[in-house]
Amino acid sequence: MSGLVFATQHRTSPDIGNYADALYFTVTALTTTGFGDITLQGTWGRMISIAIMICGVTLFLRLAQVLFRPLKVREPCQTCGLVLHDADAVHCKHCGTNIHIETEGEI
Secondary structure, three states: OHHHHHHHHOOOOOOOOOHHHHHHHHHHHHOOOOOOOOOOOHHHHHHHHHHHHHHHHHHHHHHHHHHHOOOEEEOOOOOOOOOEEEOOOOEOOOOOOEOOOOOOOOO
16 A cells, blocks of 8 residues: 555655655554645545545454454354354364354355
8 A cells, every 4th residue: 555655646745755655654544543744635645545544444343343253152063062163163073063153144
């Protein structure tokens, strides 16, 4: 993303003088801090800024999802009765029986 910022903005934006400036802008926009000391010029500059901010918010939401999702799911095995299994389990770790854990991807 920093390379894109540098390649498209170093000639049109006076704030992007070198790759370090592009990296600094990308990190501040990605973390949604956005100090405002560097801004990209023009419509394409704004579009790139929006894309970086959306990526930053998406990464934050994904991190929150991973942190709060339980490591084990409750799906009782029909053979041995083991209740907690890994979310991506296909077989019971205790007895080896096939288990059918519903996932977000199944219809």
